[in-house]
Amino acid sequence: MTELDALARSLVVLGSEVTSLELGGRWGKHRRAGRGSAKLYAALYGGGVLEVAGARMSLGPGELAFLPRADEHVIRDSAATPVPRDGSACVGMQQTAADVWVSEAAPVTSLVTVDLQIDHADAPWLSLLPAVVHITREDRELGRWLADTLALLGRARALSPxxxxxxxxxxxxALFAQALRAEGASLPGAEALRDERIVAALLRLRAEPEKPWELGELAAEVGMSRSVLAARTTALLGEPVGSYLRRLRLDRAASLLATTDAPIKAIAARVGYASEPAFTRAFVRARGTAPQAYRRAMRGA
Structure with missing residues (x-):
């Protein structure tokens, strides 16, 4: 497993919704940008046109289109079909069940869509991925595996939770791992995603945020100079490494406060603080409340 695969595997998937669309004639739907989500379209047969981030692509039978951030987009049978821009569906398209959409005309296209709820809080690199990743029939091995899995998910009601x-x-x-390698991952700072040494550095921080990391030490572990590591990680994270590490520590502390009865002093030590007062000051700055008050609020929620 490469470092990019490991980064993709670190994502937390909170849930999913699978929807079937059996469509004919003129059809289309405008989707507003999702929040904390990703979206996939798979054409079982037939196809359509997907427009996202100012670009247009054709989705053919057996192909998949993955939107890692569920950016605003339009999906329709052809570019000539008018679609309302208010999030509603094209005239003639109707929802017949919670997970089924159909059109009035006899179906010539069958799409399956999957909405994924993703924990974006600790994955700033998602903002650097391309708006859409097109998986075509040329990607035979990956495409076949995804299609088989998608067919299984389509029968989700028969599966145990x-x-x-x-x-x-x-x-x-697997989809996010593919997105990390996509040709379209060329936004400012995205070159850091292609450097497995940068990814390795981030994974080390995530694995041991309590460790008293020094930037020079981290750079040496992944075989880079201190200055290059600092520049590239800041471009990727949107903040210096020290700020990112502090956020990791306090996020972990918040989780421990909410889910365990460990003393505040013990939690402070587990997330890398030398004293309880230092931890409390940092926690109040980040969360606006003291650790003990945060614990009470979370237990009472």
Whole structure:
């Protein structure tokens, strides 16, 4: 497993919704940008046109289009079909069940869509991914595996919740791993995603945020100079490494406060603070409340 695969596997998938669309004639739908989500379209047969981020692509039978951030987009049978820009569907398209859309005309296109709820809080690199990744029939091995898994997810009601969660997580992480390698990952700072040494550095921080990291030490571990590591990680994260590490520590502390009865002093030590007062000051600055008050609020929620 490469470092990019490991980064994709670190994403937390919170849930998924699978929808079937059986469409004919003129059809289309405008989707506003999702929040904390990703979206996939798969054409079982037929196809359509997807427009996202000012670009247009054709989606053919057996192909998939993955939107890692669920950016605003339009999906329709052809570029000539008018679609309302208010989030509603094209005239003639109707929802017949919670997970089924159909059109009045006999279907010539069958799409399956998957909405993935993703924990974006600790994955700033998602903003650097391309708006859409097109998986074509040329990607035979990956495409076949994704299609088979998608067909299984389409029968989600027959699966146990645990099995569905396992399948969805594995499948989603494969899609994000593909997105990390996509040619379109060329936004400012995205070159850092292609440097596995940068990814390795971030994974080390995530694995041991409590460690008293020095930038020079981290750079040496991944075989880079201190200055290059600082510049590239700041471009990727949108903040200096020290700020990112502090956020990791306090996020972990918040989780421990909410889910354990460990003393505040013990939690402070577990997330890398030498004293309880230093930890409390940092926590108040970040969360606006003291650790003990935060714990009470979370337990009472």
């Amino acid at each position: 645990a099995l569905r969660e396992t399948i969805t997580t594995s499948w989603a992480q």
